[in-house]
Amino acid sequence: DGGITQSPKYLFRKEGQNVTLSCEQNLNHDAMYWYRQDPGQGLRLIYYSQIVNDFQKGDIAEGYSVSREKKESFPLTVTSAQKNPTAFYLCASSIANVQETQYFGPGTRLLVL
Amino acid sequence: SQQGEEDPQALSIQEGENATMNCSYKTSINNLQWYRQNSGRGLVHLILIRSNEREKHSGRLRVTLDTSKKSSSLLITASRAADTASYFCATDQSGGSYIPTFGRGTSLIVHP
Numbered sequence: 001d002g003g004i005t006q007s008p009k010y011l012f013r014k015e016g017q018n019v020t021l022s023c024e025q026n027l028n029h030d031a032m033y034w035y036r037q038d039p040g041q042g043l044r045l046i047y048y049s050q051i052v053n054d055f056q057k058g059d060i061a062e063g064y065s066v067s068r069e070k071k072e073s074f075p076l077t078v079t080s081a082q083k084n085p086t087a088f089y090l091c092a093s094s095i096a097n098v099q100e101t102q103y104f105g106p107g108t109r110l111l112v113l
Numbered sequence: 114s115q116q117g118e119e120d121p122q123a124l125s126i127q128e129g130e131n132a133t134m135n136c137s138y139k140t141s142i143n144n145l146q147w148y149r150q151n152s153g154r155g156l157v158h159l160i161l162i163r164s165n166e167r168e169k170h171s172g173r174l175r176v177t178l179d180t181s182k183k184s185s186s187l188l189i190t191a192s193r194a195a196d197t198a199s200y201f202c203a204t205d206q207s208g209g210s211y212i213p214t215f216g217r218g219t220s221l222i223v224h225p
Binding site: 006033035040041042043045048058088090092096100101102103104105106107109 | 146148153154155156157158161201203211212213214215216217218
């Protein structure tokens with residue numbers, strides 16, 4: 001089965017804690033993305049990567065960090081500097097540098113304890 | 114920054130009726146895409162229309178694009194309760210990056 005997976009489905013963060021959201025794809029896509037979605041809102045781009053070992057900040061990168069050590073994986077760390085992390089996080093992948101479809105994972109809901 | 118904006122924000126119809134939602138954008142685009150999101154789930158791609166196309170069909174979906182008005186519409190014909198979801202348009206900017214920008218979406222409820 002080809003697809004994009006995210007884990008965990010739900011994640012709880014304590015004050016001052018860093019947490020990491022996992023995103024894996026087996027679609028052989030070069031490009032991967034992280035979006036944040038707040039209730040009733042559209043998607044806002046956090047970070048994206050168009051090739052291994054390279055990534056770019058999106059519109060709301062502050063308080064987040066990413067790595068792209070493998071083509072299949074693009075983990076997102078929500079750091080303690082992100083003061084309002086409660087949101088639904090979506091990972092996507094696509095063919096790089098082509099105006100084509102994005103494929104989305106099922107999302108991770110992050111809640112603050 | 115928001116490129117596409119959907120209208121209306123919410124739409125409530127009866128099963129069997131048609132649903133029309135619109136997307137307006139600000140700058141020239143290469144293509145426009147429509148996505149669907151069921152509550153608490155990821156987005157699913159519905160249809161892509163390129164800037165040199167005016168209309169596209171996929172099953173019960175019909176998408177139009179008017180580049181002179183910088184707008185697109187998504188028509189769902191003979192709606193079903195299973196069509197209940199949020200619908201988003203995504204645009205990229207001509208001459209810019211290939212990263213699509215999403216609007217806030219239209220929430221569609223189809224009553225059985």
